[in-house]
Amino acid sequence: MKNISGYLIVSFLLVIILFAAAKKIDVFKSFVEGVKDGLRISIKIFPNVFALIVAVELFTKTGVLDILQKFLSPVLSFFGIYKEALGLIIIKPFSGSSSFAVLRDIFEKYGVDSDIGIYSSIICASTETLFYVITTYLAATNVKKTRYLIPVAIAVDFLVLIIAAMIVRMSI
Amino acid sequence: MNIFWLVAIVSAILYQLLFGNVEKITEILFSAPQKAADIFLTILLSIMLWSGFLRVVQDSNLVDIFKKLLKPIFGALFETKNERALNFMLLNVVANMLGLGNAATPAGILAMQELSKEAKNSTASDDMILFVLINTCSIQLIPTTVILLRTKFSSSAPAAITFPTLFVSMASLFVGIILCKVLSKVWKQ
Numbered sequence: 561m562k563n564i565s566g567y568l569i570v571s572f573l574l575v576i577i578l579f580a581a582a583k584k585i586d587v588f589k590s591f592v593e594g595v596k597d598g599l600r601i602s603i604k605i606f607p608n609v610f611a612l613i614v615a616v617e618l619f620t621k622t623g624v625l626d627i628l629q630k631f632l633s634p635v636l637s638f639f640g641i642y643k644e645a646l647g648l649i650i651i652k653p654f655s656g657s658s659s660f661a662v663l664r665d666i667f668e669k670y671g672v673d674s675d676i677g678i679y680s681s682i683i684c685a686s687t688e689t690l691f692y693v694i695t696t697y698l699a700a701t702n703v704k705k706t707r708y709l710i711p712v713a714i715a716v717d718f719l720v721l722i723i724a725a726m727i728v729r730m731s732i
Numbered sequence: 733m734n735i736f737w738l739v740a741i742v743s744a745i746l747y748q749l750l751f752g753n754v755e756k757i758t759e760i761l762f763s764a765p766q767k768a769a770d771i772f773l774t775i776l777l778s779i780m781l782w783s784g785f786l787r788v789v790q791d792s793n794l795v796d797i798f799k800k801l802l803k804p805i806f807g808a809l810f811e812t813k814n815e816r817a818l819n820f821m822l823l824n825v826v827a828n829m830l831g832l833g834n835a836a837t838p839a840g841i842l843a844m845q846e847l848s849k850e851a852k853n854s855t856a857s858d859d860m861i862l863f864v865l866i867n868t869c870s871i872q873l874i875p876t877t878v879i880l881l882r883t884k885f886s887s888s889a890p891a892a893i894t895f896p897t898l899f900v901s902m903a904s905l906f907v908g909i910i911l912c913k914v915l916s917k918v919w920k921q
């Protein structure tokens with residue numbers, strides 16, 4: 561299991577390169593042109609990502625997150641969502657790497673094969689860093705008004721939390 | 733996004749002013765840019781690398797193979813007739829499904845740039861919203877990173893979450909697409 565993604569990436573690259581070479585394309589030149597695009601994109605999105613990271617750092621490290629957790633846990637219990645996974649639920653939409661740190665803590669505290677461990681694994685794998693994705697993708701365009709994007713994204717995220725909780729409870 | 737940013741910053745500062753110490757804020761204000769720079773460097777290098785490979789894929793028309801398989805679905809979901817946008821969206825979705833998030837991001841951004849050429853008055857088009865939503869649903873055939881972490885914690889069945897994860901993702905994607913299609917009619921541009 562450990563190496564599946566490694567093999568996948570390497571074979572994917574091999575196919576790309578061999579296919580391009582077979583088509584008699586100047587692979588080096590193509591690659592360099594792509595790198596230039598990548599540099600341009602990154603510089604364009606950086607200010608937005610920077611702003612998001614500063615806000616997330618302030619929000620999580622000052623302790624406001626802890627207050628939000630206290631406030632939200634009865635709401636979650638009402639929907640059958642495991643409130644022990646709340647930290648993960650709040651962090652995941654903003655930062656992928658922080659959410660893995662939180663998942664690690666949950667495994668240590670409750671056990672990897674406990675209901676909470678399994679529930680947290682499922683939601684960690686089936687939700688995305690939605691605010692991060694939205695910020696990065698929109699930063700590349702001139703869009704200011706996102707209409708129904710954020711409400712729908714949050715609703716879908718919430719649905720994942722509920723369905724996953726139902727699955728975990730059913731399979732006991 | 734403006735509202736989220738304001739709420740996060742203002743609540744953090746107010747909370748520390750009222751109950752904590754202001755030192756904490758200044759401390760974070762010094763460490764956060766450093767963290768942002770670290771993250772940016774990682775993103776920058778990874779986007780540069782994968783944009784390079786992406787360009788090779790594009791120039792060699794390899795994407796045509798995926799296109800034949802997924803085109804009917806994409807044609808039904810999206811309104812755009814822009815071939816470049818459709819190609820980038822296809823690449824993005826395929827890379828995401830394989831768990832190649834780093835390769836997916838540049839393709840996704842390029843797709844958004846193509847789609848935004850059709851948008852008017854700096855308002856997100858239905859296609860742009862649906863595409864971002866598909867990206868936030870995180871459809872992965874194998875959730876490798878979580879499985880890896882479970883293995884490290886000596887789980888008795890590290891991969892047992894694969895099917896539930898796929899099921900939950902598909903269900904949420906399905907509902908998300910329906911919500912988008914319904915709201916696109918009601919929520920005018």
